[in-house]
Amino acid sequence: MGATRIISKGYRHGTRDKYSKKYRTKGLPGLSRYLTTFKRGDYVDIVADSSVQKGLPYSFYHGRTGIVFNVNRNALGVEMTKIIGNRQLRKRIHVRIEHVRKSRCAESFLRRVKENDQKKRDARLQGKSIVCKRVPQGPKEMKIVKAKPEDVEVLAPLPFVENYF
Template sequence: MGTFQKGMPHKCCHGKTGRVYSVMQHGVGTVVNNQVKGKILAKRINTRDSFLKCVKENDQKKKEAKKKGTWVQLKHQQAPPREAHFVRTNGKEPELLEPIP
């Protein structure tokens, strides 16, 4: 094989279709075509199969939304910040924390 011209990191391969060349216990090896300058190179990428769960869930959500004729949010939503509240000390004095000199 010799030297191999490395291109962009794996983020350039997100959403691309490829051929599975290796199946492991918790992952899948895929061959994806990757364009580097003027060449198209076959890049081998190993990915975990946990992302397939999200893909299948999103497909299911899309089907249900299409039946109902509604829009569905597929992007991951962060947890909102907690509501404002008072912290009770139960009679204990707050302890002052300082960096170690």
């Protein structure tokens, strides 16, 4: 008679490594986690903190990035896309602040916007028009390699010699 295997189907099944905390980060989160201000439209990363069980998102959303659509007293409404089969669904979940951190995904974009605005301001003062579009790098410049005849070594295959008796 074979032994029956019990397959766990709980809310946190299969999360032993996913929810485990790194060395020297165990325990409850610090105050700075609670004092972070979030606004609607901010990009946030959902990183589940297993030391706080309240408002813990389902394991699928761990490590996902979304946009804040609602701010409550203790939680944030986060909207993201979930691919199911061949379609993309917009999912809206509410997650407590402990399980959310500000995303750095749009930092370079915002920096570029600021720089472009400054460039436009400077160009307007000088009375010039400026193009802020990014241009692909394109092919490298042509160059000619010159070598002296004594530096060129021609490699030719050696003739085959049979060495059996």
